[in-house]
Amino acid sequence: MHNPEMKTRLLIPLICFCILVSCNPAGKVGTASKAPCIFPDYTEITVPYNIAPLNFKFEGASAMLLDIKGEHNYRFRSSGETMKFPLRRWKAMLAAEKGNTLTLTLQAKAEGKWVCYPEFKWEIRPEKIDSYISYRLIEPAYEVWNVLSINERNVETFDERILAANSLTGRSCMNCHTSNRAPVQTTFLHARSAGGATLYQRDGKIRKVNTATDSTAGAAVYGEISQDGRWGIFTTADIRNGLHSAALERFEVFDDSSDLILVDFENNTVTDSPLVKGPEFQETFPCWSADNRTVYFCRAEALKQPEQTRQMHYDIYSISFDPQTGELGDEMVKIFDAAARGKSVSHLKCSPDGRKLLFCASDYGTFPIWHIETDLWMLDLQTGEIDRMKETNGEFADSYHCWSTNGRWICFASKRDDRVYGRPYFAFVREDGTTTKAFVLPQRNPNFYLTTFKSFNIPELYDTPEPYDARDMRKFYFGTETEQMTYSR
C-alpha cells in the first residue's frame, strides 16, 4: 500500500464511483406534482432535429439525472444545477429520433433529497431550421447606443462570430441585417453616421450604397430585398421618440413622416410612387410577397405626434410590382383593417410559400419592441383569417420576426422573460399554419441570459453563413467608395 502507483490505481475508480453515486438517486426518491421549473423553459416544446443542445438549469439542484425516452433510451447526468448535453451525444440523439416525440423525466437532488418531476415532451421535427441566425447585440438604451455588434450564430452548435462591430467602425450605428434567403443569398445591413451607407452583399461581393437622394425623404430604413437580389423595398422615415410616464410603458418611437422607396441595386436608382409617399399618410415596414410581384406594407393616416400617437393605427395594404419594368402598380388594396380591431400592425413578413403574412399587432403606433402588449399575428392571405398565435406569443413584446427558408420555423425577439431584454425565440409552423410554443435560442451556459445586459435585436435566420467578418466589414466601411443612388421617376 505504500506504492504510490497502487494508491492512484485505487483512487481513480473510487473517485469515479463517488461521482457516479452522487449523480444517481440512491434509496428513496420523492415525487413532485408540478413540472420542473427549468430555465429556459424547455418543457413541452417542438424543436428541429438540427438545433444545438438545449442546455438548461434547475436552480438549487446539486445533481440531476435526465432520462429521455424515444425510439431509444438516453440518460444524461449533471453534477450541478446546469444540465449540459455533450454536443456529439446530443447530435446523435436528435438524428436518431428525427420525427419522434421524446419523453423526458427529470430527477433532481436538492438539499440532499432526490425528487422526480413529472415528465415533459420534446417533439423532434425532421424539418430543418436554417443553420444561422444573426442578431444585433445592444443595450436596450432607448434611442442611443455605445457599443454594439451584429453577430452570426450557428444554431446547430454554440459557435458565434462577429459580422460587424461598431468598435471597429467609429462607434457608428449598425442595424437591420436582413437576408432574402434565396438560393443565391443576398443580405444587407445599414451602417449609419459619417461614412455609413447600406452594405449590400450578393454572392460574396459587398457594395456600399447610399440610398438617400435629394428627391426622397432620406436613406433606406426597414425593408427587404427581392429573391433575385435586384430590388429592394424600404421605408424612409423621419424617426422621433419620447418617453412614457406610465409604469410599464417605457419608450415610444414614432415617425413624423414615412414613405416607401423602391431601390434598384442593379442600376443604382431609387424610385417611388405617389401612392406610397406624401404627408397625408404614413407608409412603413414593406415586404415582398413570395413571388416578388406584390409589396405588402403598413399604412396609417398621418396625425400629429406624440399628441395623437395613440390614435395611430396602421393597417396592411398591398400594391403590385412589376419586376420587368420596376414599377409599382397604380392601385393599392387594404388587406387587413387593424384599426377596426383596435390594433396597429408593423413589421410584415411574408412566408416563403406566399400563403401567410406574419406581423406584429400592437395597440397603437409603429414601434413594437417597446410595446409590451405586442403579439405576433398571422394572416392567411387566401382566406383573410387571422391567427393570434396564442400558443406562441409570450406575455411581453414579441416582435422582429422572420421565417426560415423552408417556411416551417419562425424566429422572433421576445421580451417575455424580463420585459426589457429581447431574446431570440423559435417556433414551429405546422402544416395547418398554426404555431407551437416557442423556445429560446440555447446557450452553452443558460445563465448567459441572466448575466448579460445585451438585448438580442432583429434576429434573422438564413442558411448560408455570411462571407465576411468584422474585419472585412471595417474595410468595406472605411475603404470602399460609396455608390450614390440617383432618383428615377
Place this chain on the structure above:
Amino acid sequence: MSQSAGSNTRNSIIALLFFASAWCCLFFVCPFHLIYKEQLTLFLCDKAYLTSLLAKPAFAAVIAGDFLTQFFLYRFAAATITVLISLAVWDGIRRLWKRDGLHNAVLCALIPAAACIALSCHTEYPLSMTVGAAIAAWMAYGCSLIGNKTLRAVATVAAALIIYPLAGAHSLLFVVLTALHERKRISAALGILVYGVAIIGIQGYAYNLLWQDAFSYPLIRGYSYKHSLICLIVELAAAGAFAEGFIGKNRIAVSCSAVLVAGGIICLQFDAKKEYDLKVSTLAYYGKWDKVESMGRENRFKSQTAAYYYNLAMARQGRLPDELLNVYQPLFYGLFLPVTMTETYSKVLAGADALIECGDYGQAQHSAMLGMTFMPNQRSSRAVRRLAEIAVYNGDTLAAAKYLGMLDKTLMHRRWARQTKALVENGTATPLNSYRDTIYFINDYRASLTNILDSGNAPAATLDYLLCYDLLIKNLVLFMQDYDRYYLPKYPSIIPPRIYQEALEMMEAGPEYNISPEVKSDNQLFLSGQEYKFPKSYWYYFKYAQPGNEN
C-alpha cells in the same frame, strides 16, 4: 557586506515610506476616484459571466482586478488594494533587476510602480491594468530565473504568447523587462522587442481590436484617456528607471525620480473638482445626506453636481424653495441633470436621483440605463441598483428580478439585493407609479412633473421641483400657472416660502396669495435701487443670473 546590507535596509525603508505616502495620497487626496471605480464595475460570481471574460484579452487581469475592485466600496480597502498591487509590480521588477545587478534596484523599481499608482488616480484606469502590470513583472522575473539561455528563450517566446490573453496591454511591460534583461545580447533583446510587440498586435487583431485598443486594453480608449498610448507610461517609466539605475547611482536622485513620476502623472491627470463631484455623488448614493448638505452649502468649486445634490437634500427635507438661492445655482442645471450627447455618463446616471425623488420613474430609468450604457464597460453596480429600485417603484417585478438576480451574484450588493427582493416578495415594497400615461420628450421636465402632479399621488418633492424649475428658467407665466393649479389649491391659507412670495410679488399677485408685507416692502426697496441689500432674492436672480458654464 555590512555596508551593502545597510544600504539595502535604507533603500527598503525609503521604498516602504514611498508606499506609505502613496497610500496616504490615495486615502486622503483622491479616495473617491478609487471608490467610484467600484460603481463602474459589476463583477458577478457566476460561471457564465466569468466564461464570457475568457473570450476577451486580459482575462486573468480583468477577473482579478474586477473582483478586487468590488472592495473599493470601502475607502480603506480601495487605497490598500491599489497600493498592494502596485507593490507586487514593484517587487517583481525589483527582484528581476536585482538579478540584473542594477544599482539601487529597490529604488529604481519604485519608478514604474509609482506610475502604476499615479495612473490609478483616474476613475477610468481600471485596477485590472495594474494587475496586468504585476502579472507582466512576475512573468518576466520568472523567465529570468531560467539559467539556460536556450530554455530561457523558449520560455520567453511562450510567455509572450500567453501573456496577452492573461494581462492585456501591460504584456508590453513583460516585453520591455525581458528585453532589458537580455540587453547584453543585443540581437536577442531586439528580437524580443520586435516579437513581443508583433504578438500583441496580432493577438489584438485576433480579438477584433484596433491596434490602439490592443495596446491599451483593458483600459477602454476614447473616454477620458483620449491618448491611446497612455498606458505605455508604465513601460516608459520602467525603461527610464532601468537606465537611471546604471547612469545615476545616487539614491536620492532615483528616489526623487519616483516621486516626480508619481507627482507628475497625478498633477497631469488629477482633477480636484472631479474628486469633489465624485465625493458628493457617492455620499448621496450612500445616503449620507448631512455631509451632502454641508458640501453643497460650501460648494467651493461651484460644482453643478454639488448644487444638484444639495437641492436634492433640501427637497428631501421639504426645504428646497427656502434654500434654493442661498447657495450657488447653475441655473436650472442644479435641479435636473439633462441627458445630452455631451454630458458625462456619471452625471447622466446621477440625474436619475432627483427624478426618482420627483416620482419621474420613466426619465429616471432612462437616465440610469443611458448612464450605464455609456460607461467604459457598460456595467455598473450603482446603475443596476438604481434600475432595480426603479423597477420596484414601477411594479415591474420581472425587470426587478433580473437586476436583483445579478446583484445577488455580487459580493458587496448581495445583502441589499436580498433585502429588496424580500420586500418585493412580501409586498412591503409597493409600486408607486400609477400615473396616467402620457408621452413626452426626453428632458421635458415640465411635461413629466405636471403629469405626475395631475395623477394626485405625487411625491412631496415634485411640486417644489416644478415651481423652482419655473423660477430658475425665469418663466414667471408658467410659475403662476403651476402655482395656481397645484400650489394654491393645496396650501390655500399658508404663507408660501419667501422665494415664491418674491416671484408672486413680481407678478403683482393679489391678496389671496398671502404675500407678507415684509416681502412687499423689500420689493419696493429693491426696485428703488437698493438691490445690493437682497443678493439672495429671486428679484436679484431674475435680473442678473445669466447662462454661463454650467459645468
